[in-house]
Amino acid sequence: xxxxxxxxRLDVGVGYAIRVPGTWFEVDVRPAxxxxxxxxxxxARITDLPELRERRADIVRLIRRQAADAWDAGAVYCAVxxxxxxxxxxxxxxxxxxxxxPADARSDxxxxxxxxxxxxxxxxxxxxxxxxxxxxxxxLPEAGPAARSxxxxxxxxxxxxxxxxxxxxxxxxxxxxxxxxxxxxxSSPAVEVAPxxxxxxxxxxxxxxxxxxxxxxxxxxxxxx
Numbered sequence: 001x002x003x004x005x006x007x008x009r010l011d012v013g014v015g016y017a018i019r020v021p022g023t024w025f026e027v028d029v030r031p032a033x034x035x036x037x038x039x040x041x042x043x044a045r046i047t048d049l050p051e052l053r054e055r056r057a058d059i060v061r062l063i064r065r066q067a068a069d070a071w072d073a074g075a076v077y078c079a080v081x082x083x084x085x086x087x088x089x090x091x092x093x094x095x096x097x098x099x100x101x102p103a104d105a106r107s108d109x110x111x112x113x114x115x116x117x118x119x120x121x122x123x124x125x126x127x128x129x130x131x132x133x134x135x136x137x138x139x140l141p142e143a144g145p146a147a148r149s150x151x152x153x154x155x156x157x158x159x160x161x162x163x164x165x166x167x168x169x170x171x172x173x174x175x176x177x178x179x180x181x182x183x184x185x186x187s188s189p190a191v192e193v194a195p196x197x198x199x200x201x202x203x204x205x206x207x208x209x210x211x212x213x214x215x216x217x218x219x220x221x222x223x224x225x
Contacts, residue, residue, distance in 0.1 A: 014175055016182060018096060019207040020079040021200075025063055027078040029071040038063040055084045062091055069158050070095045081188075092188035092197060094204055101179035112174040113137050116147040116181065123151065131165070140173065142209035143182070147172045150198060152191050167194045169201040175210065184208050 020026065025045070028037035042060050046052050052059065059082045070078035075095035083090040101107070102115040117135065125132040133151035140146050150169035157164040166187045173182040186201035 013213050014178075014180075015211050015213045016077075016096060017207075017209045017211075018077065018079075018094070018184065018204065020094060020204055021081075023081065023083070024094075025059075025080045025082065027063055027067045027070070027080055029067045029075060029078050031068075031071060034067040034071070035064055038067065052084060055082075055089060058082075058089055062089060065159065066091075066093045069093075072158065073097065074099070075185075090188075090190050090193075092186065092190070092200070094184065094186045094201070096208075097183045097185070098175075099181050099183060101174065101181050105174075105179050107175075107177055107179045113145055113147050116172045116174065120147065120149045125152075138171075140171070140206060140208055142207075143173050144176075144210070145174070150201070152194055155187075164189060165191050167191055167197045167201075169198060169205065171205045171208070173208065173210065182208070182210065 025038075025041050027041070028034045038060050041063065042052070042056055046056060062082050063080050066080045067078055070093070073095065075097045077096035079094050081090070081092040102118075105112070105115040117137065120135040121133065122135050123131060123133040131151065131153050133149060133153060135147070135149050138146055138148055148169065148171045151167075152165060153168050154163045154165050155168070156162070166189050169186045171184045173184070174180075175182060184205045186197075186204065188197050190197060
């Protein structure tokens with residue numbers, strides 16, 4: 001892991017950070033700047049990896065589409081993998097969003113994960129290649145307890161409206177002292193390599209970090225004094 005993205009969520013006094021592999025693109029999701037930013041990202045990468053040049057247009061198109069989808073979904077962070085393979089690109093995406101917690105949840109409750117786990121439903125594949133879902137709880141090293149759903153699912157492709165089968169992992173992290181939830185979402189249509197991608201998604205999500213912005217300001221003041 002080498003690239004790190006993050007930013008403050010000043011409305012709840014919480015900041016976040018997440019690391020992705022150095023080959024991924026950390027994407028500007030803002031509509032006014034994302035098109036030019038995607039082209040600049042790819043051009044800079046081609047300087048170091050000229051073998052990507054023949055895939056330039058496809059990678060730029062993929063990044064722009066993922067950035068638009070992330071923005072439409074309310075994400076504050078988006079990173080994209082666009083790995084060239086023999087017949088095109090192997091894509092994947094990770095986003096970070098902050099949403100209101102469940103209506104029946106309390107920020108001071110001893111069990112913060114129960115309300116997050118309640119709507120998550122495991123699903124067993126009836127036949128080989130069918131969709132499946134597993135749900136679990138876990139402890140993220142720098143973000144605390146979390147609920148998770150992962151597997152292979154059929155979702156609606158925002159671009160076409162058609163069903164698209166994807167490898168997906170969603171991790172729900174309750175914020176301390178407020179009924180808000182951080183969601184780290186990972187997905188890829190490359191279902192043929194689902195086990196490897198789930199391992200990658202787990203490793204990326206494991207770097208997710210939450211911190212109080214007040215603590216960050218104190219650290220900055222200490223360093224200046």
